[in-house]
Amino acid sequence: MAPSLSAQDYADITQIFALFGYTFDSAADAGYQWADLYTPDGVFVAGSVVATMRGRETLAAFAAGRLAFPNGFVTLTPGPGTPHNPLAIAHILTDLLITPTPDGAVAKAYRLNARIGDDGRATLAPGGVYHVLLARTPGGWRFKENWYIGPGGAVQEGAKRFLATAGTGAAPAAATGATPGSGRDRMPALTLDAEDDAAIRQLYARFSHAVASGAGDTSLSHLFTSDGVLVDTWTGTSHRGPAALDGLARAARARQEGQGAAGDTEFVWTVKLEATPQGAFGKAYMMTGAPQAPGTPVVMTNGGQYWDDLVKTSDGWRFRKRVFQRSSQVPPPDTRQGR
Structure with a gap:
């Protein structure tokens, strides 16, 4: 029988890749949150054999910026590392391809480098691109091997075995010295089931399309609870309730008609979801693309993170509170920063 994964497996692996961006870009917990996405013997290869990192302490040092590989040499800086902005956007992973294997799964993801x-x-x-071997552990799915190939870079010998098995369901040959790991459980609990996970991701997509098109007088309000609020901490504005939210939709449609073209487009990536007693808490990287003259590229004009409180209603998942945090601003003293 061909190897297979459940819908929950796909949802949980997608969550692992979302956590990759957040934990690395923020260097949360001095890099240990990123390190804990790996099995205890997990390895990350950053483009060359020299830049090979194995084990929790080494991985955490790299995520915290204490471990570097300038000109083929290794440098390690003592201390906790330079503090990172928890609103930072740097690693955007797209086009995640997951293939089941007899022992777990392999995955491939494209990477975009972002800067605000x-x-x-x-x-x-x-x-560049990541080739990843994943293992199912008592603590959930974890990275066992993660091979990064930069733009235009040569495929490392150790990563070539992934290319031969991509999409086939066959397991890549074992790497030299690789041993099974038990994993760690320092990540947020992945307790949203696959159906809820999929529904929330569709809610995020509908929001972006509603903002871009302004289609329909209730294009935004029906995505929120009746007392839902949208807050922009950069402009200091908030829009609470159906009337205010629908006003935003009408304004978006007016801008579109005035431009004679499609309105601003929101690009949302790296959706991270976490179950809460009230429903769910979500984060997402967001950038806005503004239309220019016909035939010219879209210009990215804004970027940051959405922090969302979500609840499951009789009509499905809805935003109770959506907060936009611009990456260039000073993060607020919010207890959710480390989540």
Whole structure:
């Protein structure tokens, strides 16, 4: 019988890849949150054999910026590392391809490098590809091997075995010295079931399309609870209740008609979801693309993170509170920063 994964497995693996971006970009817990996405003997290879990291302490040092590989040499800086902005956006992983194997799964993801300037202007550049071997552990899915290949970079010998098995369901040959690991459980509990996970991700997509098109007088309000609120901490504005939210939709439609073209487009990536007693808490990376003259590229004009409180109603999942945090601003003293 061909190996297979459940819908819950796909949802949980997708969550692991979302956590990859958040935990690395923020260097949360001095890099240990990123390190704990790996099995105890997990390895990350950053483009060359020299930049090979194995084990929790080494991985945490790399995520915290204490471990570097300048010009083929290894440098390790003592201390906790430089504090990172928890609103930072840097690693955007897209087009996640997951293939079941007899012992777990392999995955491939494209990477975009993102940067938000002090003026809020967002830039994107090709960032390479990840080839990943995943293991199912008592603590959930974890990275066992993670091979990063930069833009235009050569495929490392150790990663070539992934290319031969991509999409086939066959397991890649074992790497030299690889041993099974038991994993750790320092990540948020992955307790949302696959159906809820899929429904919330569709809610995120509907929001982006509603903002871009302004289609329908209730294009935004029906995505929120009756007392739901949308807060923009950068502009200091908030919109609570159906009338205010629908007003935003009408304004978006008016801008679109005035431009004679499609309105601003929201691009949302790296959706991270966590179950809460009230429903769920979500984070997402967001950038806005503004239309320019016909035939010219879209310009990224804004970027940051959405922090969302979500509840499951009789009509499905809805936003109770959606907060936009611009990456160039000073993070607020919010207890959710470390989540």
